[in-house]
Amino acid sequence: MIPIPARITEAAAQIRGYGQQRSWLARLDMRLEADRERTRLKGLEFAGPLRIQRPFYPEGGVCHLYVLHPPGGLVSGDRLAISVHAGAGSQSLLTTPSAGKIYGRDSDGVAQGQSVFLQLADNAGCEWLPQETIVYRDANAVLDTRIELSGDARFIGWDLVCLGRPAAGETFDAGRLSQAIRLWRDGRLLLNERLQLEGGDSLRHSRVGLAGHCVFGTLLASGPGLGDELIMQLREVLPTPDFTVTERLGVLLVRYLGSDMSACRGGLWRAWALIRPAVLARPACIPRIWLT
Numbered sequence: 023m024i025p026i027p028a029r030i031t032e033a034a035a036q037i038r039g040y041g042q043q044r045s046w047l048a049r050l051d052m053r054l055e056a057d058r059e060r061t062r063l064k065g066l067e068f069a070g071p072l073r074i075q076r077p078f079y080p081e082g083g084v085c086h087l088y089v090l091h092p093p094g095g096l097v098s099g100d101r102l103a104i105s106v107h108a109g110a111g112s113q114s115l116l117t118t119p120s121a122g123k124i125y126g127r128d129s130d131g132v133a134q135g136q137s138v139f140l141q142l143a144d145n146a147g148c149e150w151l152p153q154e155t156i157v158y159r160d161a162n163a164v165l166d167t168r169i170e171l172s173g174d175a176r177f178i179g180w181d182l183v184c185l186g187r188p189a190a191g192e193t194f195d196a197g198r199l200s201q202a203i204r205l206w207r208d209g210r211l212l213l214n215e216r217l218q219l220e221g222g223d224s225l226r227h228s229r230v231g232l233a234g235h236c237v238f239g240t241l242l243a244s245g246p247g248l249g250d251e252l253i254m255q256l257r258e259v260l261p262t263p264d265f266t267v268t269e270r271l272g273v274l275l276v277r278y279l280g281s282d283m284s285a286c287r288g289g290l291w292r293a294w295a296l297i298r299p300a301v302l303a304r305p306a307c308i309p310r311i312w313l314t
Contacts, residue, residue: 048072049103054085054148056111061085064109072102075119081307084113088311089152095123096134098162105139108146108175113302115149119311121184122152126160126197135164135200144173147245147302151294151309154182154239154283159221160197171207176245176301180290184283185226185236194236196221205244205273212271213242232279239286241276241293247300248274255296260289267293 048070055064060083066074071092078086089104096102108114124134136155142148150167157163169177181203185194198220205213225231232238248269256267256276264280276293278286295306 046070046099047101047103048091049105050074050089051105051107052087053107053109054112054114054146055109056113059083061112061114063087065107072104078310080310081304084115084304084307086309087114087116088309089116089118091118091122094120095125096136096163097125098127098134099132100134102136103139104136106141106148106150108140108142108148110143111145112143113147115151115307115309117309117311118152119314120153122155124155124157124161124163126158127162133162133164133198133200135166137164138167140167140169140177140179142169142171142175142177144175147176149177149298149302150179152180152182153312154184154287156184156187157194157197157199159186159192159194161199162197163199165199165201167203169205171205171244173208174246175207177205178241178243178245178294178297178301180239180241180294182239182278182283182286182290183237185232188236188281194221194226203240203242205242207244207272212244213273213275215240235279235281237278237280237283237286239278239290241290241297243274243297243301244272245301247303248272252296252300256293259292259296265289265293 049068050072051067052063053065054061063077073090075088075090080086140148140150167181171177186192201217203215219225227234253267253269264278266277268275278289280286298304298306
């Protein structure tokens with residue numbers, strides 16, 4: 023068993039506050055440490071239906087981990103709290119085997135959601151690359167991601183969301199989504215993004231909002247190697263206006279807004295393949311689970 027830092031319990035409590043007596047918290051806490059030539063999983067604590075598959079090492083010392091949620095989706099009141107502490111010098115990549123689903127709420131209307139807390143020590147390199155989240159019509163969804171970097175830690179991550187099920191003709195015309203993405207380095211808040219969206223909001227159709235689209239994704243990266251040359255390369259390979267590339271306060275942002283999750287996923291894969299060598303000094307190594 024590993025001690026749970028106060029930041030982790032705070033993140034879990036943030037999701038807990040949305041639920042009531044019927045709420046079910048599933049928790050997964052991991053500690054990764056550099057051990058000679060490999061990064062190893064040195065601590066693991068879990069409760070509820072959250073697990074990891076055994077570590078993989080397809081590129082030498084980098085530890086690849088697949089986060090598993092066997093139910094495959096969240097119903098009213100369900101909450102997931104995932105935390106990762108990456109020790110100094112550790113190198114890791116975390117992903118999921120399939121899309122996450124947040125189903126429409128039942129009669130009690132209790133929110134369901136996921137909290138992710140990533141804490142990177144000096145010179146750690148961590149990638150958080152989950153597959154997309156599908157928010158069903160009439161869901162009451164909460165998505166919260168917080169990243170804390172220390173020293174020369176390097177991070178690449180993304181968050182992909184699909185509102186409704188466009189392939190099935192289901193639009194997100196009812197329900198709620200609350201999303202937050204925050205990133206600190208050495209205690210300084212560098213990125214603070216929040217989205218509060220109601221299914222019937224004019225924001226869904228406004229040109230300053232989602233402009234009628236149902237798929238959006240954000241890739242963020244922080245670390246060395248970010249510069250004008252990389253930004254120009256990204257802008258050359260990503261189609262506009264669906265994708266935009268910006269950088270501020272040492273945080274690179276690649277965004278997609280459209281109606282095609284395959285296009286969103288494919289574009290962010292291409293962006294990641296360019297960003298990874300620059301930030302982490304190694305070529306892209308696609309997790310096998312993405313291709314199954």
